[in-house]
Structures are given as C-alpha cells and as structure tokens.
Amino acid sequence: MDAAIRLKVNGALREVSCDPDAPLLAVLRNELDLKAARFGCGHERCGACLVLLDGVPTYSCAFPVSAVREREVVTVEGLGTEAAPHPIQTALLEEQAGQCGYCLSGIQISAAALLAKTTSPSRDEIKAALEPNLCRCGVHLRVIHAVERAAAMLRQGAAA
Amino acid sequence: MIRNTLPQSLVDNPRLDQWIAFEPDRTVTLKTGKVEIGQGILTALRQIAAEELDLQPPQLKLLSGDTELTPAEAFTAGSLSVEIGGGAVRLVCAEVRARMLESAAAKLGTDAAELAVEAGEITRAGTSTGLDYWSLAGTIDLSAQATGSVPTKRPSDFRVVGRSEQRIDLPVKVFGGGFIHDMVLPGMLHARIVHRPWTGAQLSTPDEAVGRLAGPGVEFVRDGDFVAFVSPDETACAAALGRAWLRLEWTGGEPFAPEQSEAEWLLSLPTKDRQIGPDNAPAPDAAFRVEARYSRPYLAHASIGPSCALALFKDGRLDVWSHSQGVGPLGGSIARALGLAPGSVAVHHAQGAGCYGHNGADDVAMDAAIVALRRPGTPIRVLWMREDELSSSPFGAAMVTEIAAGCDADGRVLDWTLRVTSPTHVSRPGAHGEIHLLSAEALATPVPRPEGREFPDERGGGATRNSFALYDLPPQRIIHRLVPRLPIRTSALRGLGTLGNVFAIESAIDEIAERAGRDPVAYRLSIMSDPRARRVIERAAEMAAWNPDDEGGTGSGRGIAFSRYKNHAAYAAVVAEVEVDEEVRVKRLFAAVDAGLVINPDGAINQVEGGAIQAVSWATKEQVRFEDGRVATATWDVYPILRFPEVPEVEVQLVGDPNDPPLGIGEVALGPTAAAIGNAVAHALGVRVRNLPLSRDRVMAAAMEAG
Numbered sequence: 001m002d003a004a005i006r007l008k009v010n011g012a013l014r015e016v017s018c019d020p021d022a023p024l025l026a027v028l029r030n031e032l033d034l035k036a037a038r039f040g041c042g043h044e045r046c047g048a049c050l051v052l053l054d055g056v057p058t059y060s061c062a063f064p065v066s067a068v069r070e071r072e073v074v075t076v077e078g079l080g081t082e083a084a085p086h087p088i089q090t091a092l093l094e095e096q097a098g099q100c101g102y103c104l105s106g107i108q109i110s111a112a113a114l115l116a117k118t119t120s121p122s123r124d125e126i127k128a129a130l131e132p133n134l135c136r137c138g139v140h141l142r143v144i145h146a147v148e149r150a151a152a153m154l155r156q157g158a159a160a
Numbered sequence: 161m162i163r164n165t166l167p168q169s170l171v172d173n174p175r176l177d178q179w180i181a182f183e184p185d186r187t188v189t190l191k192t193g194k195v196e197i198g199q200g201i202l203t204a205l206r207q208i209a210a211e212e213l214d215l216q217p218p219q220l221k222l223l224s225g226d227t228e229l230t231p232a233e234a235f236t237a238g239s240l241s242v243e244i245g246g247g248a249v250r251l252v253c254a255e256v257r258a259r260m261l262e263s264a265a266a267k268l269g270t271d272a273a274e275l276a277v278e279a280g281e282i283t284r285a286g287t288s289t290g291l292d293y294w295s296l297a298g299t300i301d302l303s304a305q306a307t308g309s310v311p312t313k314r315p316s317d318f319r320v321v322g323r324s325e326q327r328i329d330l331p332v333k334v335f336g337g338g339f340i341h342d343m344v345l346p347g348m349l350h351a352r353i354v355h356r357p358w359t360g361a362q363l364s365t366p367d368e369a370v371g372r373l374a375g376p377g378v379e380f381v382r383d384g385d386f387v388a389f390v391s392p393d394e395t396a397c398a399a400a401l402g403r404a405w406l407r408l409e410w411t412g413g414e415p416f417a418p419e420q421s422e423a424e425w426l427l428s429l430p431t432k433d434r435q436i437g438p439d440n441a442p443a444p445d446a447a448f449r450v451e452a453r454y455s456r457p458y459l460a461h462a463s464i465g466p467s468c469a470l471a472l473f474k475d476g477r478l479d480v481w482s483h484s485q486g487v488g489p490l491g492g493s494i495a496r497a498l499g500l501a502p503g504s505v506a507v508h509h510a511q512g513a514g515c516y517g518h519n520g521a522d523d524v525a526m527d528a529a530i531v532a533l534r535r536p537g538t539p540i541r542v543l544w545m546r547e548d549e550l551s552s553s554p555f556g557a558a559m560v561t562e563i564a565a566g567c568d569a570d571g572r573v574l575d576w577t578l579r580v581t582s583p584t585h586v587s588r589p590g591a592h593g594e595i596h597l598l599s600a601e602a603l604a605t606p607v608p609r610p611e612g613r614e615f616p617d618e619r620g621g622g623a624t625r626n627s628f629a630l631y632d633l634p635p636q637r638i639i640h641r642l643v644p645r646l647p648i649r650t651s652a653l654r655g656l657g658t659l660g661n662v663f664a665i666e667s668a669i670d671e672i673a674e675r676a677g678r679d680p681v682a683y684r685l686s687i688m689s690d691p692r693a694r695r696v697i698e699r700a701a702e703m704a705a706w707n708p709d710d711e712g713g714t715g716s717g718r719g720i721a722f723s724r725y726k727n728h729a730a731y732a733a734v735v736a737e738v739e740v741d742e743e744v745r746v747k748r749l750f751a752a753v754d755a756g757l758v759i760n761p762d763g764a765i766n767q768v769e770g771g772a773i774q775a776v777s778w779a780t781k782e783q784v785r786f787e788d789g790r791v792a793t794a795t796w797d798v799y800p801i802l803r804f805p806e807v808p809e810v811e812v813q814l815v816g817d818p819n820d821p822p823l824g825i826g827e828v829a830l831g832p833t834a835a836a837i838g839n840a841v842a843h844a845l846g847v848r849v850r851n852l853p854l855s856r857d858r859v860m861a862a863a864m865e866a867g
C-alpha cells in the first residue's frame with residue numbers, strides 16, 4: 001500500500017506517496033527526479049547508489065524509504081552544481097578522473113564524507129574510504145589524485 | 161606521413177553532408193557513427209575536426225550513433241574509431257575547408273592560397289575578410305561526394321590535435337546525469353525480464369502461476385520462454401522478477417555443469433581446425449624444448465551500470481534507444497527477429513556505463529523491443545539487474561593456447577607451433593549475417609542460436625588475435641581449433657583472443673629465456689628487430705629500473721611483456737612488480753606505449769591506465785563459474801573485481817612519433833599487463849602458474865608442487 005512519506009532531501013522538504021518499503025534509490029530517481037544516485041547492483045556491493053544520510057555514506061539501493069525518517073538526505077545534486085561545484089567535483093574534472101563516469105556519483109559521496117572528517121587524508125585513508133565503490137573502467141588512480149586535490153583546495157580555503 | 165587512402169567509413173558514407181552541417185547559431189555539427197562508450201571518442205573526433213576546419217573545439221557539436229541522422233559506421237570496436245572514423249572525419253573536414261576557401265577566393269577575387277581560417281572566419285594576411293563558414297555555407301555543395309584528395313594538415317602545423325583536451329561528456333556525468341538510465345519518456349512503463357537460466361531452458365510454469373508471481377499493479381508478457389513483468393512502478397516490477405527467479409520452473413535444454421568453468425574443458429569438445437602458416441616439425445638439433453599449455457577463463461564484462469534500453473512501437477514504427485556499439489546492425493537484427501520491415505526500426509544511441517565489448521546492450525534493446533510490440537503506443541524502459549548483467553550477457557571466451565618451441569642452447573628458437581582452442585569471440589548482432597539476440601532464442605517462434613563462427617584473420621581475427629608472435633622466429637605454425645557448438649554464449653570482450661595469446665606467448669618467451677639463462681629484457685631485444693617494438697621494451701624496462709641480476713624467488717618479483725595490438729595497432733610493453741604470499745598483489749605497473757600520433761594524450765593515458773587496471777583484475781581475480789545448471793557468479797560477492805585498496809600504482813609513457821599515423825590504443829594494455837603479471841609471479845615464486853586467473857588456489861597449488 002502506498003503511504004505519504006516526508007523526506008528532507010538536499011535541504012528541501014519533499015513529500016511523496018509510495019510503497020514505504022521501496023528503496024530510497026527508486027524514490028530519489030523516479031519520484032523526485034534526482035538521477036545522480038545510480039543503480040548498480042541492488043545489493044550494497046558497488047557503491048553506485050550511495051547518498052549521505054546525516055553525513056554518513058549509505059547505500060540507497062537497499063534502504064527502505066520509510067526508514068529515512070528525520071535524517072537529512074544529500075545526493076550529488078545537493079553536493080554542488082556546475083555553477084557552484086563541491087571541491088571534489090572540481091577536482092574530478094581537473095584530474096579528468098572518469099571514463100564512463102557511472103561510478104562517479106557514489107565516489108563523490110564517499111569522498112565528500114571523508115573530506116568532511118579530514119582535509120589531510122592519507123593515501124590509505126582515501127583508499128579505505130573508497131573501498132565501497134567499484135569502478136570497472138579503472139580510473140581509481142585519478143580518483144585518488146582528485147580526492148587529494150580536493151583536500152588541498154579545502155585546506156587552502158580554510159587557510160584563506 | 162599520414163596517407164590519404166579512403167577509410168572504410170568514408171567509402172560507405174561518401175557525401176560531405178553525411179558528416180557535417182553548418183548551423184544558424186554559428187556552430188558546426190559533426191556527425192559520426194562512432195559512439196561514446198567511456199573511451200573519449202567524441203572528444204578526440206571533435207579535436208580532429210577542429211584541427212582540419214580551423215575551428216575552436218567548442219564551436220563543434222557532436223551528433224553520434226543514430227540510424228537516421230549519422231553516417232553508418234557499423235561498430236565502435238577494435239580500437240578502430242580514431243584510425244577509421246577519425247580518418248574519415250579528417251578527410252571530410254579538410255575537403256570542406258578547401259571548398260570554403262575556394263568559394264571565398266572567388267567572391268574576393270583572390271587566390272585561395274592567400275586565405276586562411278581562424279575560428280571559422282576567413283582571413284587574409286591576418287585580418288578578417290568579413291566572410292565566414294556560415295555565410296559561405298550556402299555557396300558550396302555539401303551533397304557532393306568526398307574525394308579524399310585534399311591534403312590534410314601536417315603534424316607540425318597541429319594546434320588542437322596532440323594537445324590534451326578535457327572530455328566533453330564528463331561534466332554532465334560528474335553532476336549526476338548523462339546516462340540512458342536517466343531517460344524518461346511520457347507515459348513510460350518499466351519492465352524487467354526473466355532470462356532463461358541456461359541455454360535452451362523451457363519454462364514449465366503455466367501462465368496463471370506466472371500471473372500470480374506478477375503481483376498487484378504488475379502485468380506480464382509471455383512469448384514462449386520469454387517473460388517480462390511490466391508496470392508503471394519500477395519497484396513492483398523488480399519485486400516480481402525476484403519472485404520469478406525463485407519460483408519459475410525450467411526443464412530441458414543444456415544446464416551448465418561445473419567442469420565447464422575451466423578453459424581446459426574446451427579440449428574435450430569437437431573442433432573445426434585450420435592451420436595458418438607452413439607445416440613444421442620439431443627441430444632435430446634442439447638443445448631444449450619448451451612445451452606448455454596456458455589458458456584464460458570465461459570473463460564477464462561486469463560493467464558497473466547494468467544494461468538498459470527504451471523502445472516505443474507506434475504507427476508501425478519501432479524506435480529504440482540503446483547504448484549498443486553498433487546501432488545500425490542492432491536495428492537490422494531486431495527488425496529481422498521480429499519480422500518488421502528494415503526501414504521501420506530506428507535506433508538512437510544514448511550513453512551507457514562503461515562498455516568493454518559485446519555486453520548486454522544489444523540484448524536489452526531486443527528485450528525492450530519485444531515488450532514494446534505488445535504495448536503499442538507505450539514507451540517501455542527495460543533495466544537489467546546485476547544478475548542479468550553478470551550471467552546473461554555474452555562472456556569473453558575461454559581459451560587454451562598451447563605452445564611448443566625447440567631452441568638452441570642460447571635460446572634461439574628453431575621451431576615454433578602455437579595451437580589455440582576456443583569458441584567464437586564475435587557473435588554480435590549482424591555478425592556473419594546472423595541475428596544474435598539473446599531473447600530471440602526464447603520466443604515461441606525462436607531464432608535458434610547459430611554455430612559459432614570466428615572473426616576473419618584479415619580483420620584481426622578472434623581466437624587467433626595476436627597468435628602470431630612478432631619476434632624474429634622461424635616460420636610459425638598456428639593451429640586454430642574453433643569450438644563451434646557449446647552451451648556457453650561467447651562474444652567480443654576487449655582485445656578478443658589477445659589476452660590468452662599474449663599471456664601464452666610472453667610466458668613461453670620467459671620460459672625459453674630462463675632455460676637459456678638469459679635476462680627476459682635482453683632476450684626479447686635479441687629476437688626483436690622492429691625498432692618501435694624495441695623502443696617500448698627498452699623504455700618500459702628503463703621506467704621500472706629493470707635489474708637483470710634480480711634473482712627473484714623471494715615472494716616479490718617483476719616481469720615484462722610486450723605486444724603490438726592485433727599486430728598492426730599500437731605497441732605496448734609493460735613491467736609489473738608483484739608481491740605474492742598466498743595471494744598475488746600487484747604493486748606497480750610501468751607501461752610504454754607507441755601509438756604514433758596521439759590525438760588527445762591525456763585521454764590516451766587514461767585508456768592505458770584503465771586497461772592496465774582492468775587487466776590486473778582479470779589476471780588475479782576473475783573467472784565465470786557454473787554450478788547447479790546455472791551461472792554461479794551472478795553477483796559481486798561471487799564475481800569480485802579489483803577494489804580501490806588493491807589498485808597498483810601505474811605509470812604510463814607515450815613514446816610514439818607524431819609523424820606516424822594514429823594507432824588504436826583502447827585495448828593495447830590488457831594483454832601485456834596480464835602477461836607481465838604472470839611473468840612477475842613466476843619470478844617471485846620460482847614456479848609458473850599457466851592458467852588465469854592467478855588466484856589464491858592456483859598460486860598455492862603451484863607453490864605446493866614446487867615444494
């Protein structure tokens with residue numbers, strides 16, 4: 001049975017009517033027209049669907065929408081835009097860290113959560129933070145460089 | 161010199177206006193049949209066009225892969241897009257520029273040689289003439305046939321080509337869009353497909369029971385052994401599919417068996433044999449012989465985004481949106497399979513997740529088409545699930561490559577035979593004149609799967625790709641044993657037979673060097689006279705600070721391997737450094753690549769890095785397995801691929817001469833990387849593992865055997 005569900009997404013309050021057991025991913029993509037979180041496996045194993053729930057990277061593919069409750073959902077659309085990009089977005093483009101790009105939404109979520117905790121992550125911390133994210137095209141090294149670049153941008157921003 | 165022989169793409173699409181259009185908004189549309197599959201081709205083609213037309217790259221808009229709007233260029237595959245698609249664009253653009261200048265010269269009463277172009281403006285002695293491409297467009301006949309005879313720019317004059325350009329398709333993807341998966345058509349219904357668990361399986365569940373599985377709000381479409389669930393609610397559709405996977409009952413056909421997981425199973429099947437090269441016999445005076453059997457397993461494409469397609473059947477016309485590598489052949493196969501007139505099917509390319517060969521893109525388009533025909537007027541979107549992607553896409557073909565070589569005491573090869581046993585590597589829609597669509601086999605009026613046929617040698621071959629070793633060897637005998645009939649569906653995966661053959665040849669070369677007491681780098685150079693090959697081998701060794709005196713056998717090791725992709729595309733040599741305890745960990749890779757003129761160096765390096773990392777995953781982790789009649793590796797848990805913490809450092813250098821023609825680069829790194837890892841593992845362990853993947857089990861078994 002469909003139910004009315006209220007969500008806080010990218011800073012806005014949204015209300016949808018849907019199956020409360022539907023995965024958050026399906027609601028974001030089909031009800032709210034937010035296409036950045038992507039379907040990859042549906043089993044919490046590839047990271048394509050990651051979103052932030054109160055700042056914590058969360059697989060939206062298997063997360064029932066009714067369980068979100070009061071938590072704040074942030075998707076890549078909420079991280080930044082072409083006009084006002086998040087440092088990780090700028091850095092991914094500057095490093096040309098992408099081939100097909102399908103993995104990049106989830107990667108941004110993992111990276112943004114890491115950068116919110118520390119702006120001087122070690123190589124190993126970056127790799128560990130990106131462990132949930134699969135990339136088949138093999139842009140891993142560029143992504144790692146992009147996270148380092150974004151960290152440097154944030155450090156400079158803080159120093160300025 | 162870059163020769164102006166007519167590329168096939170231009171022979172097939174000779175009119176200038178098939179390639180180019182001047183738009184009222186002062187942009188230029190470049191039309192291409194080649195499609196973006198994550199490799200950056202649109203960016204490279206835009207650079208080529210901007211170069212020859214003297215435009216800024218942003219003045220060009222790309223239109224790609226549409227059966228009605230763009231040139232028909234068959235497939236985007238085989239690392240041929242820059243060589244052939246790019247070659248056509250270069251000639252067309254040079255010709256259009258020359259025609260524009262002639263027209264301007266006539267208007268200005270001057271000589272075309274006096275004129276130049278800057279960002280589309282016609283200039284004389286550095287000042288504007290007031291004329292530009294757009295004001296002149298009406299004066300030249302773009303419906304004329306390209307002659308291909310206008311000289312193209314010399315590399316020394318290049319401004320845009322050879323300069324790293326940012327990928328044009330990346331920003332939209334970084335900001336969360338850009339994929340076929342995101343397309344929404346008004347009134348669209350979602351569908352999920354039940355694919356047969358094994359070849360020829362028959363669905364014994366009656367319709368009423370299938371209907372009960374569908375659940376509320378979900379309808380089902382059944383045609384023979386093909387079942388689709390259709391609903392406006394994607395979640396309900398997926399839930400129905402989940403129930404169907406558990407409950408539907410299948411009989412007959414050819415259930416998969418565990419032994420089929422191993423490449424060596426192929427040796428028990430009937431083959432069609434042929435010989436390439438002369439007869440030979442073991443040299444009677446050989447000081448030693450190296451005779452060994454190597455193999456690679458079935459591999460999954462394992463794209464991160466499952467295949468997706470949309471279809472709409474309306475007023476007798478079928479429109480399909482697809483991330484296929486070949487929109488034209490796909491449309492033709494769908495029309496034939498569904499009994500539609502060829503002209504009534506249009507296929508429009510939309511971007512999918514990374515594509516490394518013939519994956520599920522074509523099959524999901526057929527799935528959408530079948531459902532669309534049953535729901536005229538309603539757009540249908542089909543998304544495959546992870547399980548479909550890992551078990552219903554065609555697999556990269558397993559291969560067994562056996563090498564027998566007799567050598568003198570210094571390791572000079574006296575006789576050389578290579579025998580490769582493999583199913584086909586090419587069963588794309590339209591290949592060999594066949595339909596080749598998965599669900600066409602399941603319909604009540606089925607299109608049966610034809611016998612496997614192999615890709616012709618003159619186009620690089622399939623199982624025989626890179627089976628001829630480029631070293632200075634005596635006449636090589638190659639025996640190709642095609643396995644034409646088997647229940648496993650195989651088709652093109654990045655590099656086709658290259659992975660198996662280069663792994664085998666480069667392993668055997670190391671085995672010979674070892675028996676002769678020679679250093680692997682020095683030995684390779686002693687039997688290689690192609691200067692471009694020597695250069696990449698030398699450079700890779702230099703980059704890795706190769707030490708000939710490193711004895712190995714200590715749990716860490718290094719290895720080198722070389723190949724020239726298809727023996728006529730780019731050259732690559734790779735050095736791998738590994739650590740082996742129970743598992744193989746690849747620490748660093750050094751790759752030297754000669755691709756001649758490189759259009760977009762950063763894009764090319766990205767391709768080589770990515771290919772090298774993918775090859776690490778193939779070589780150390782991946783194998784499709786079968787159990788209980790089904791594909792047993794249908795999720796990431798059981799088909800793991802390389803993750804971030806396991807990725808090695810990769811250093812790439814491009815060492816080609818820009819005066820040499822551009823050579824395809826997308827597949828160049830895979831074979832040599834896998835082979836270099838194999839050689840490094842042998843160096844680390846003192847014992848060789850000859851079957852891919854170099855998994856924990858295989859490494860442990862080899863170490864035990866060596867004691």
Ligand code: FES
Pocket residue numbers: 038039040041042043044045046047048049050059060061062
């Ligand atoms: S789609 Fe959620 S982890 Fe793969």
Ligand code: FES
Pocket residue numbers: 098099100101102103104134135136137138139198464513514
């Ligand atoms: S760029 Fe294609 S999956 Fe990461």
